[in-house]
Amino acid sequence: MEICLKRAFNYETRPTVSCKHLPWVADRSNAEVKRNVNCDLYEKKVYVRQCIVGKGEDYRGKVFTTKSGLICQQWWSKFPHDHWWTPTASNGLELNYCRNPDGDNIGPWCYTTDPERRYESCNIPQCKDEVCITCNGEDYRGQVDHTASGKECQRWDQQHPHQHIYQPEKYPDKSLDDNYCRNPDASPVPWCYTTDPLVERENCNISKCLEKRQRSSFTTNCFRGRGEDYRGKINETLSGIPCQRWNAQNPHEHPFYPNIYECKGLEENYCRNPDGSEAPWCFTSVPEMRTALCLQIKRCADDIEAEDCYQENGKNYRGAVRKTRKGVTCQRWNVNTPHRTKINPLTHPEANLTENYCRNPDGDQHGPWCYTTDPKTEFDYCAIKQCGTNPFYLLTPLVEFSECGKREDRIQSFLRIVNGIPGNSPWTVSLRDRKGNHFCGGSLVNSRWVISTKQCFSSCYVDLPGYSAMLGTLFRDPQEDEPSVQIIPLTKIVCGPSESQLVMLQLEFPAQFNERVSQICLPPERYIVPEDTECEIAGWGETKGTGDETVLNVAKVRVLSNSGCNQYFRGRVRESEMCTNSFQGGVGACEKDYGGPLACRNSDCWVLEGVIIPMRRCGHPGQPNIFIRVSVYVDWIKKVMEMA
Known part of the structure; x- marks a missing residue:
């Protein structure tokens, strides 16, 4: 063009x-x-920009009053002040708008309509001063579009002259608008790619706010969101490895100097999140392991306070609560917006589905629920708690499966986990962040749905554009031409009941089943796996030097009864969790395995009995492994898939 x-x-x-x-x-x-x-x-942007770059010679805005409030004289007029400027098609002297045709240091100016005042500056703000930055400018949303050296910025939605990963559709929360300076990667200051083919990127010159923003949201015992405001004193990884001090460059060199990132709390060797990762992290003191997430730090509870209580499973609840546990207003049962209701007063006339009150028309064991007014969340449980504690029961029913949970065990290529060995797990999914990096595991339970753990995500409302699921590969970083690999974008996240720590992730389109990709079976509701049953865990996580860290590893473990497990953990293991023994010198799941499957064979099929979650230590010799017991939440899992 x-x-x-x-x-x-x-x-x-x-x-x-x-x-x-x-x-x-x-x-x-x-x-x-x-x-x-x-x-x-x-x-052209100069006609819509409301601030100036440099002296503002190219300013084409529509301000027509001076800094003292005087109306500007028309450029074509010689009254009340005679002058030699003549409007042309190229100098921008339109109407009586402020301009700087002579490059005056005062910036755009105009002749005034006051006979006593010939001309005056219009005091148009500098773009770099219009919106100041706090901290390192991650929240900057101003309109500076030139670098500190004066180079024009490249548009974020363009790949020319420089190709890059920061496409706006992948980072909707970073406000990568037009070609404005931004800081999507936690650099010291906002920056941009330049339109100069010889200079890829440069920092922008934007004024810092004089008053430092005061934050009242710092936490010390838990973290919210991604944990940028965590200021606790945990200083080791989930594996028990001490963290490297932030002011040290050994064993790992890094750019996060405490004096440059003053507001990130980079004190001592405490776990922090200076770059917007999924959770607090640190550089480790082990040369072989550069970084690790500190997922032993608990997430702060984000549910609102319960407004009422219900008996048993709440099927007979007739109260007036109409909010979800997250504080979202419920959708009326008799309308179909924003969600089309499969359960309504016509289908369940006996359930008292009036107005938008929380109810439990389908007998959901996790309590009253409702359709929500949030277009992204079809249904959720309500801000109601149980009035008392109901007895928890587990069943051991006859198990029958059909097409799920099948695999070709002859496929034994390279595969990862502490003391794991290469193996085959065609339902194990690699979850990828916006940069394409593996960060957690998951299990394919349907051609469109993956189960993982909430600890892998910053919230139940995380922006998913750019996130994807990789299936059909044994390698953490497969070749681009590997024929069996399927990479499918994630489009929806659904958080499980509050105590479950589970999330379900919807795929943009169905996975294609083959010998490398298949779905794992779900257990019957409340099914309890017999003690000493041999099961498998699978993942691409940290091996602590015991395995190949480039491929999927599978490790065998045996189920341990909850009573035996509680002898080790002093009664802290709940019935909604399950345990396995730690054999073979400390077999266990570590960072980046989280969300992956504990699969047990039953009736010649593999069944998802547990989901890997973070523990205080991972792969610790003699320490049992704890998993979320999937059978407790099967009804919720099926409900999510049916309502989608």
């Missing part, structure tokens, strides 16, 4: 790509604008 030097143009995509120039001055109501379904109207 030819370079358009005029004020605005139509960019025509069909039948040919061409520029249709519009007049330099097109503010009048009779300005002709071409309207066509194949044509978009663009306007």
Whole structure:
């Protein structure tokens, strides 16, 4: 496309790509604008920018009053002040707008309509001063679009002249608008890619706010969201490895100097999150392991306070609570917006589905629920607690499966976990972040759904664009041309009942089943796996030097009764959790295994009996492993899939 030097143009995509120039001055109501379904109207940024870059010679905004409030004189007029400037098609001297045709250091100015005051500055703010930055500018949303050296920034949605990973659709929370300076990667200051082919990126010159923002949200015993405000004193990884001091560069060199990242709390060797990772982390004191998440730090409870209570499973609850546990208002049962209801007063006339009150028409064992007014969350449990503690029961029913949980055990290529060995687990999913890096595991329970753990995500409302599930590979970083690999974007996250620590992730399109990709079976509701049953854990997580860290590892473990497990953990293991022994010198799940499966064979099929969750230590010799017991939440899992 030819370079358009005029004020605005139509960019025509069909039948040919061409520029249709519009007049330099097109503010009048009779300005002709071409309207066509194949044509978009663009306007040069200098005409819409409300601040100036440098001296503001290219300022084309519409301010027409001076800093003292005087009305500007028309540029074509010689009264009350005579002058030699003549409006042309190139100098931008339109109407009586402030301009800087002579490059005056005072910035844009104008002749005034006051006979006693010939001209005056219009005091147009510098773009770099219009919005100041706090901390390192991660929250900067101003309109500076030039680097400190004056280079124009490249648009974030363009890959020319520099290719990059920060596409706006992958990072919707980073506000990568137009070509404005931003800080999506926790650099010391906002920056941008440049339009200079020889200079990839440069920092921007943006003023720092004089008053430091005071934060009242710091936490010490738990963390919220991604944990940027965590200021506790945990200083070791989940594996028990001491953290490296932030002011040290050994054994790992890094850019996070405490004096540069002053507001990130980089004290001593405490776990912190200076770069917006999924949770607090640290550099480790082990040369072979650069970083590790500190997932032993608990997440702060994000449920609102219960407003009522219910008996048993709440099927007979008739109270007036109409909020979910997250504080979202319930959708009325008799309407179909924003969600089309499969359960309503017509389908369940006996359930008292009036207005938008919380009810339990389907006998959900996790209590009253409702459809929500949040378009992204179809249903959720309500801000209601049990009035008392109901007896917890588990069953050992006859198990029958059909097509799920099948695999070709002859496939024994390279595979990862502490003291694990290469193996085959076709339902194990690698969850990938926006940069394409593996960060957690998951299990494929349906062609469109994956189960993982909440600890892998910052919240139940995390922006998923850019996140994906990788299936069909044994390798953590497979070759681009590996034929069996399937990479499917994640489109939806659904958090399980509050105590479950589970999440379900919806895939954008169905996975294709083959010998490398298959779904694992779900157990019957409340099923309890017999003690000493041999099961498998699988993942691409930390091996602590006991395995190949580039491939999936599978390790065999045996189920331990909860009573035996509680002897070790002093009664802290709940019935909604299950345990396995630690054999073979400390077999266990570590960082980046979390969310993966504990699979047990039953009736010639593999069944998802547990989900890997973080523990105080991982793969610790003699320490039992704890998992979420999936059978307790099977009804919720099926409900999510049915309602989608």
